[in-house]
Amino acid sequence: LPAVLGAALDTLLATRRVPWAGLLLATALTAAEILLDSAVAVIGGTTTARHTAFLRRGVLDRVLHAAPHHADRFRPGDLTTRLTANAGEAGAVPVTIATAAGTVLLPLGGALCLFLIDPWTGLALLAGLPLFALLLRALVRDTATAAADYQREQSTIATRLSEALDGIATVRAAATADRERARALEPLDRLATHGRRTWQVQGRAVGGAAALLPLLTLLVLAVGGLRLSQGALTTGDLLAVARYAVLAVGLGALTGALGAISRGRAADRRLDELRGLPPLAHHGRVLPGNGPGELRLRDVGVVRDGRPLLTGVDLTVPGGATVAVVGPSGSGKSLLAAVAGRLLDPDTGTVTLDGVPLDGVDPLLLRTEVTFAFARPALLGATVGDTIAFGAVTPDGPAVRAAARAAAADEFIALLPDGYRTPLDRAPLSGGERQRLGLARAFAHPGRLLVLDDATSSLDTVTERLVQRALIHGTGHRTRIVVAHRVSTAADADSVIWLDGGRVRAHAPHTELWADPGYRAVFRTGTGDDTR
Numbered sequence: 001l002p003a004v005l006g007a008a009l010d011t012l013l014a015t016r017r018v019p020w021a022g023l024l025l026a027t028a029l030t031a032a033e034i035l036l037d038s039a040v041a042v043i044g045g046t047t048t049a050r051h052t053a054f055l056r057r058g059v060l061d062r063v064l065h066a067a068p069h070h071a072d073r074f075r076p077g078d079l080t081t082r083l084t085a086n087a088g089e090a091g092a093v094p095v096t097i098a099t100a101a102g103t104v105l106l107p108l109g110g111a112l113c114l115f116l117i118d119p120w121t122g123l124a125l126l127a128g129l130p131l132f133a134l135l136l137r138a139l140v141r142d143t144a145t146a147a148a149d150y151q152r153e154q155s156t157i158a159t160r161l162s163e164a165l166d167g168i169a170t171v172r173a174a175a176t177a178d179r180e181r182a183r184a185l186e187p188l189d190r191l192a193t194h195g196r197r198t199w200q201v202q203g204r205a206v207g208g209a210a211a212l213l214p215l216l217t218l219l220v221l222a223v224g225g226l227r228l229s230q231g232a233l234t235t236g237d238l239l240a241v242a243r244y245a246v247l248a249v250g251l252g253a254l255t256g257a258l259g260a261i262s263r264g265r266a267a268d269r270r271l272d273e274l275r276g277l278p279p280l281a282h283h284g285r286v287l288p289g290n291g292p293g294e295l296r297l298r299d300v301g302v303v304r305d306g307r308p309l310l311t312g313v314d315l316t317v318p319g320g321a322t323v324a325v326v327g328p329s330g331s332g333k334s335l336l337a338a339v340a341g342r343l344l345d346p347d348t349g350t351v352t353l354d355g356v357p358l359d360g361v362d363p364l365l366l367r368t369e370v371t372f373a374f375a376r377p378a379l380l381g382a383t384v385g386d387t388i389a390f391g392a393v394t395p396d397g398p399a400v401r402a403a404a405r406a407a408a409a410d411e412f413i414a415l416l417p418d419g420y421r422t423p424l425d426r427a428p429l430s431g432g433e434r435q436r437l438g439l440a441r442a443f444a445h446p447g448r449l450l451v452l453d454d455a456t457s458s459l460d461t462v463t464e465r466l467v468q469r470a471l472i473h474g475t476g477h478r479t480r481i482v483v484a485h486r487v488s489t490a491a492d493a494d495s496v497i498w499l500d501g502g503r504v505r506a507h508a509p510h511t512e513l514w515a516d517p518g519y520r521a522v523f524r525t526g527t528g529d530d531t532r
């Protein structure tokens with residue numbers, strides 16, 4: 001454009017006629033620039049959105065497929081920040097790099113044209129560039145550290161807020177809302193400091209560029225003027241030099257792009273920590289068809305922070321048996337349940353189902369063969385029916401209803417506004433009702449092994465008996481492990497695993513163990529309410 005305008009000016013001066021061709025070309029070039037700018041906005045926006053979605057999916061996939069105890073060290077608030085704000089910043093990097101490349105191309109073209117018109121004007125521009133390069137280097141380095149600190153504090157606030165929301169009832173009951181707010185917002189000062197640091201670094205770079213680049217333009221123009229007076233340049237040339245010099249110092253826009261790239265890369269490093277989570281390893285083995293569901297644990301141990309939580313657990317649960325796991329609070333019952341269905345890999349020993357080590361079985365297959373129900377089940381899916389059907393395999397309507405009946409959930413579901421089709425957010429549920437939906441979900445997914453981890457603790461005694469009967473009389477699972485505090489569960493089971501301090505104290509039928517006062521004491525000192 002400057003070359004066309006310069007040539008048009010020279011034609012005008014030389015011929016005293018309107019240079020229509022030059023003007024038309026200049027108009028076409030300007031229109032093309034406007035069109036390109038619009039294309040950049042549209043393509044840039046969609047590319048960033050797609051890349052962000054790609055990063056989020058990839059990282060979420062790694063988190064979901066990671067060995068659970070590795071993924072657990074990232075708290076929900078922290079994970080959310082990484083997957084939302086951080087992924088957003090990291091997702092913008094490719095487009096920002098492309099924009100930066102565009103930002104560099106135009107000044108480079110400008111510089112090249114200066115050399116073509118007159119090398120001395122090009123050299124004048126080059127003289128100031130080393131200083132500008134130093135400025136950019138400092139910007140990239142300082143932005144990266146300030147942005148990383150800022151993003152870390154953001155995560156801390158998000159973690160504390162999500163903890164406070166999670167425990168909102170306790171916070172209200174303890175009247176500690178003000179204290180919680182102060183705790184959640186405590187990193188705010190540091191966050192502000194790091195935020196200011198980021199913008200100070202950016203401001204310094206922009207300020208430096210704003211001081212340096214006009215001086216550079218002036219220098220190029222001065223050299224151009226000198227060359228005009230020497231007769232080496234025409235007036236049109238000088239006009240073009242002036243325009244190209246302005247284009248060349250457009251390099252200043254690079255400061256904004258480089259700052260954004262540095263912030264994006266700092267955010268991407270936080271995603272890297274999630275990408276680095278070791279996946280749940282397996283050897284893609286299948287379980288033998290029609291196996292009885294025999295579970296064996298050999299010398300199983302779990303250690304956390306040097307503390308043994310399960311030690312030397314040796315157990316055989318015969319296929320088709322119902323086994324209760326009892327023991328005082330903190331004795332390792334939930335850990336044993338998690339290990340039995342590979343929600344957790346033990347640190348020592350092996351767990352096999354029908355002779356195949358669990359860590360060898362394809363996880364998707366394992367999830368169709370092993371079903372869990374928990375004390376506080378997460379209700380996933382859009383409707384009440386969906387949440388029961390939720391799993392690796394989706395059961396049909398009659399199977400969902402049969403499972404709900406077995407879990408004694410059918411009656412209260414029938415009272416909901418739309419029955420099974422009631423959206424979960426329109427279904428106010430008590431703790432016991434939530435538990436029954438969790439149980440129904442487990443019952444609706446038959447397989448070799450069913451693990452109930454305290455999954456009936458909120459049910460009243462009558463309902464629990466109903467569920468217990470359904471459990472014993474078949475839910476389509478062959479083997480059942482039931483963690484419970486109630487003596488009736490132990491009495492109904494074929495045998496009882498009695499845990500104490502992370503060790504198996506005994507594995508025998510309830511009637512045999514009942515003679516031991518220590519065993520009877522479990523039901524008095526546990527959180528269970530019934531003894532007999």
Ligand SMILES: Nc1ncnc2c1ncn2[C@@H]1O[C@H](COP(=O)(O)OP(=O)(O)OP(=O)(O)O)[C@@H](O)[C@H]1O
Pocket residue numbers: 304309327328329330331332333334335336454
């Ligand atoms: N991820 C973990 N990191 C560190 N310690 C853990 C972890 N998970 C469990 N523990 C500890 O292991 C012990 C056993 O926990 P577990 O949940 O198995 O007990 P439990 O017998 O099911 O107790 P309750 O009857 O109260 O539910 C507890 O002391 C608990 O603090």
